[in-house]
Amino acid sequence: MSPSTSGPAGRAAAGGGAAEALLEASHLVQEFVVRDYGGVKGGVVHAVSDVSLRIWPGETLGIVGETGSGKSTLARSLLQAPPPKSGAVIFQGQDLVGLRRRELLDTRRHLQMVFQDPFGSLDPTWRVADIIEEPLTAYRIGDRAARRRRVREVLDLVGLDPAQYGRRRPRELSGGQAQRVAIARAVALSPALIICDEAVSSLDVLIQAQVLNLFERLRGELGLSYLFIAHDLALVKQVSDRVAVMYLGKLCEAGPAESIYQAPLHPYTRALLDSIPSPDPEAARKPAGAAIRGEPPSPIHPPSGCRFRTRCPRAQDRCAAEEPLMRELGGGQSVACHFPLSRPAQPAAQVAGQTERS
Amino acid sequence: MSTGSGPGAGHGGIGGSTALLDVRDLSVRFQRRGREALAVNSVTFTVQPRQTLAIVGESGSGKTVSCRAVMGLLPPAAQVTGSARFQGRELIGLSDADIRQHCGRDVAMVFQDPARSLNPTMRVGTQVTEAIRAHQPVSRRDARDRAIELMSLVRIPLPDRRFADYPHQFSGGMRQRLMIAIALACHPRLLIADEATTSLDVTTQAQIMDLLLDLQAQLGMALILISHDLGLAAAYTDDVIVMYAGGIVEQAPTRQLFSHVRMPYTQALLEAVPQLDRPAHSPLPVIGGRPPDPGAPLAGCPFAPRCPRARERCREDAPPLAEQEPGHYWACWFPCQDGGPG
Numbered sequence: 001m002s003p004s005t006s007g008p009a010g011r012a013a014a015g016g017g018a019a020e021a022l023l024e025a026s027h028l029v030q031e032f033v034v035r036d037y038g039g040v041k042g043g044v045v046h047a048v049s050d051v052s053l054r055i056w057p058g059e060t061l062g063i064v065g066e067t068g069s070g071k072s073t074l075a076r077s078l079l080q081a082p083p084p085k086s087g088a089v090i091f092q093g094q095d096l097v098g099l100r101r102r103e104l105l106d107t108r109r110h111l112q113m114v115f116q117d118p119f120g121s122l123d124p125t126w127r128v129a130d131i132i133e134e135p136l137t138a139y140r141i142g143d144r145a146a147r148r149r150r151v152r153e154v155l156d157l158v159g160l161d162p163a164q165y166g167r168r169r170p171r172e173l174s175g176g177q178a179q180r181v182a183i184a185r186a187v188a189l190s191p192a193l194i195i196c197d198e199a200v201s202s203l204d205v206l207i208q209a210q211v212l213n214l215f216e217r218l219r220g221e222l223g224l225s226y227l228f229i230a231h232d233l234a235l236v237k238q239v240s241d242r243v244a245v246m247y248l249g250k251l252c253e254a255g256p257a258e259s260i261y262q263a264p265l266h267p268y269t270r271a272l273l274d275s276i277p278s279p280d281p282e283a284a285r286k287p288a289g290a291a292i293r294g295e296p297p298s299p300i301h302p303p304s305g306c307r308f309r310t311r312c313p314r315a316q317d318r319c320a321a322e323e324p325l326m327r328e329l330g331g332g333q334s335v336a337c338h339f340p341l342s343r344p345a346q347p348a349a350q351v352a353g354q355t356e357r358s
Numbered sequence: 359m360s361t362g363s364g365p366g367a368g369h370g371g372i373g374g375s376t377a378l379l380d381v382r383d384l385s386v387r388f389q390r391r392g393r394e395a396l397a398v399n400s401v402t403f404t405v406q407p408r409q410t411l412a413i414v415g416e417s418g419s420g421k422t423v424s425c426r427a428v429m430g431l432l433p434p435a436a437q438v439t440g441s442a443r444f445q446g447r448e449l450i451g452l453s454d455a456d457i458r459q460h461c462g463r464d465v466a467m468v469f470q471d472p473a474r475s476l477n478p479t480m481r482v483g484t485q486v487t488e489a490i491r492a493h494q495p496v497s498r499r500d501a502r503d504r505a506i507e508l509m510s511l512v513r514i515p516l517p518d519r520r521f522a523d524y525p526h527q528f529s530g531g532m533r534q535r536l537m538i539a540i541a542l543a544c545h546p547r548l549l550i551a552d553e554a555t556t557s558l559d560v561t562t563q564a565q566i567m568d569l570l571l572d573l574q575a576q577l578g579m580a581l582i583l584i585s586h587d588l589g590l591a592a593a594y595t596d597d598v599i600v601m602y603a604g605g606i607v608e609q610a611p612t613r614q615l616f617s618h619v620r621m622p623y624t625q626a627l628l629e630a631v632p633q634l635d636r637p638a639h640s641p642l643p644v645i646g647g648r649p650p651d652p653g654a655p656l657a658g659c660p661f662a663p664r665c666p667r668a669r670e671r672c673r674e675d676a677p678p679l680a681e682q683e684p685g686h687y688w689a690c691w692f693p694c695q696d697g698g699p700g
Contacts (some may be wrong), residue, residue: 066559102478138553167655174648197650204416204586209630209642216639231559239639257638275564277593279628292561295529 002169020093021054022193022225023111025079028052028087030070030077034300043300047073048084049249052326060219060226062232062257063241064272065276068296071251075195078227079111080104092192100173100174109139112186116198118178122170128165131219132185139189154184157221158214176207180214185220196225200235212238233272242332245269248307251300255333264336266291268308306337314339368565376581377404377443378548379428384440386420386427396650398424399604401438402679405548405580410571412583412591413602414627418649421584424601425550429467430457445547447648463493466541472533472551478526482536483509483521489543508539515568516527531562538570545577581619588628592616600624601622603660604648606679610686620686620693623661659690667692 028051036042048070055061065071077084080096089096091107091252099107108320115121122131129151136147152162158180170178179199186194196215200208218224230236236243237257244254245266253266264270294311297303303310310321318338326336365544386398405411426432428442428449438616442449444460452460461467469475476531477485484506489497496504502521508516525533534554541549551570555563571594575582583595591598591612598615600608601625608621619625629643645665650656659665662672671691679689 066561100555205588205627207418209632209644212632213641213644216641232632233560234632234634234636235632237638238636238642241638261634271561273634276561276634277564277567277587277588277589279592279631279633293565295531319670339413 001238006178010109021058021090021094023055023057023227024088024090025054025078026052026088026090028089029075030073031085035187036089043205045299046249046302047299048088049302051246051249051251053244053251053254055225057192058219058223059242060223060228062236063227063246064231064236064243065246066191066231066272066296068244068299070299071246072197074246075113075197075227075229079108079113079195082287094145097263109189110192110347111195112183112189112191112193113195113197114179114186114199116201118175118182118202119170121182124170126169127166128160128168128170128181129162131170131181132188135185135189141189147195150188151184154188155216157187158184159210160184161269174207175203176211179203179207179211183211187222187224190222191224193225193227195229197229198231200335201230201232208235215239233261239265245272248296248302250307251336252308253333253335253337254326255331259333260332263333263341265329265333265340265349266337267312267314267341270341271311361675372536375592376406378409379405379425379449380443381440382441382443383426384424384427384438384442386423386432387437387439389435389437390653392563396576396655397436397604400657401601401604403599403606403609404465405582406674408578410583410595412579412595412598413583413601414585414588414591414598416586416627416649418603419601420554420604421601423439425467425552425582425584426636429461429465429466429550430454431461449593449664462489462546463544464519465548466544467550467552468534468537468541468554469567470555473525475537476533477645478525480524481522482528484521486536486539486543486571488496489540495601496584504543505539508542511542511573512539514539524629530558531566532561533556536567537565540571540575541571546579546581548582549574550582550584551695553586554583556585556587563590570594586588588616588631600627602612602674604652605660605689606686606687607661607682608686609688610677612690614683614686618686618696619638620682620688621690622665622667622692622694625694626664640698666692 028048030048030310032047034042034045049077051074053061055287061070072124077152078089087097094107096104096107109247132151132322133147136150141147155162155165160177160180174180200211203211215226220224228239229234232284240257242255243257243260244251245268247268253260260269261273264273293310297310304320306319306324309315316339324336324338326334328334369636380624382402384398384401385396388395388397389582403423410449415421427438430449430452432438437611438450444464449457449460483505486508487501490501490504501679506517506521511636512534513533514520528536555566570581583591595612598612599606600621602623608615623670645664645666648661658673659676662668665672669692677689677691679687681687
């Protein structure tokens with residue numbers, strides 16, 4: 001990915017104007033060494049390879065990818081947990097990479113995370129009110145009375161009655177309620193950006209819809225930005241302004257949510273969309289074999305050139321020889337593919353109009 | 359739905375006599391902290407040979423417990439009442455030794471988490487072979503040949519080379535293929551897939567579903583797909599059963615169900631799923647509340663406290679599950695009309 005087409009926000013120069021990105025990651029690389037018996041270096045997992053992205057204030061960027069695509073590693077690299085191997089993460093004008101622990105703690109106050117399993121991220125022996133108060137205490141915000149007030153406020157905000165739920169312990173909560181507590185803890189410090197890593201994936205659909213609506217409401221009320229990571233495309237589309245699709249450590253397509261779903265440019269995005277079973281009875285059952293074949297290659301030995309080429313129906317010799325760079329094909333939609341799918345002949349003005357940042 | 363007049367002959371059989379599996383008034387109770395919890399409440403359904411049936415519902419709706427009751431896989435503390443006949447033979451109340459004659463042979467099950475269902479310290483080939491030899495008197499060599507055959511049937515590449523590999527050397531999708539190979543070891547007549555693709559990626563899920571349907575056609579099996587995913591049910595099955603709070607609330611042929619939803623609960627489930635054709639940031643229609651406590655069943659309809667259409671009658675009188683349109687069963691006094699919850 002060249003600097004001129006810096007990821008999903010390649011149109012920054014055109015659309016951004018004077019505005020400054022809330023978070024800008026450039027050329028992030030994260031690798032892990034796997035060791036064989038006896039500590040011998042067995043190989044390097046290329047978990048995140050040269051990923052660049054921007055998140056604007058008040059915007060939700062969705063990241064879609066399958067297991068092992070590196071989306072969670074990407075999120076953790078942004079948080080510096082652990083810091084990336086190389087690249088920069090500019091958050092609110094400050095590069096987080098290489099910050100000292102204390103400085104990093106100060107910025108993390110504005111950068112919170114909600115994980116998939118709420119019970120795994122809430123201490124089972126603590127009461128709900130204490131769980132939410134902990135970050136406030138850690139950052140020495142207000143006196144005890146003020147912190148207690150804030151706890152009640154955020155519990156109200158996420159739709160849990162403070163009097164009823166404040167004294168409960170996590171095991172006395174349902175999955176949806178526990179996730180609400182995790183969200184309350186994340187918003188208690190009034191962060192600017194919340195990274196949601198599969199935050200609703202373990203919930204039943206009815207509860208999931210409630211929590212998704214809660215995320216949307218908080219976005220409006222608190223002016224939050226989200227980085228919303230999930231494997232479910234429909235779910236990501238529901239909450240995102242822009243969507244980036246990840247495959248084997250690289251972004252393969254990025255752009256406005258609507259255009260990506262209506263006119264995907266990357267064959268992998270197309271394959272993902274085709275794999276979703278639709279509850280529409282009129283939609284014909286997909287013919288067998290519509291799905292992409294084979295298994296994702298090992299991130300220890302990613303394919304040369306385009307990483308999707310081993311499973312791509314459109315792959316040609318060039319795909320193995322030359323790595324496709326992210327390039328914008330109009331309407332804010334970028335793709336890393338030598339032979340992108342053609343767009344349907346839809347009025348370009350309409351697509352461009354949707355991408356205009358409000 | 360406490361009456362025995364639920365769907366039994368809905369698929370053309372007379373009184374379910376041609377049914378492969380005929381479940382009648384199946385209830386499962388658990389004793390929990392001195393209280394009795396009703397996990398499955400008088401469920402009646404049939405599975406015909408070669409039929410693909412989806413059982414959908416949220417966590418705790420009883421979809422898994424009812425199938426496990428049929429398989430005899432519940433802990434001894436569970437009290438199972440009612441009847442489940444497989445090819446005419448009663449399964450409920452059989453001794454462990456007798457139920458083994460059926461489970462794994464006539465009826466096989468594939469679970470959600472293939473990593474936990476496989477023994478990590480045992481070569482996968484041995485695990486497939488073991489499943490074959492558990493029910494069939496074949497020599498080791500024949501079992502090995504059959505295992506390799508099964509592994510190629512579920513499209514594991516290079517099965518003779520992978521025979522000696524361990525589960526951790528397989529991806530999630532490949533492990534699920536192995537589980538299917540083990541389930542198919544004794545030519546089951548009925549395969550129950552309990553959230554078998556839930557932990558897999560969408561592209562892998564599509565591969566596994568294509569595989570399951572191919573195998574079903576090839577081997578002439580019936581398939582029960584237990585899932586929380588309505589999209590999966592719509593795309594791959596002939597008939598759908600919707601469960602809520604331990605009971606069946608709606609049942610119909612798949613196309614009929616999804617184009618003419620009657621039960622408000624099914625409607626709520628359908629609307630709450632994010633769809634690709636919904637505009638981004640549009641609020642999802644939600645219903646509040648939670649399913650009733652299985653330890654304290656309600657007098658009326660179990661969905662009434664959360665139902666937007668509930669009236670006085672719903673809270674006092676539980677609607678029975680009845681065939682109200684040809685092939686379409688629902689348990690609701692005030693069903694939805696076509697064209698949304700009007």
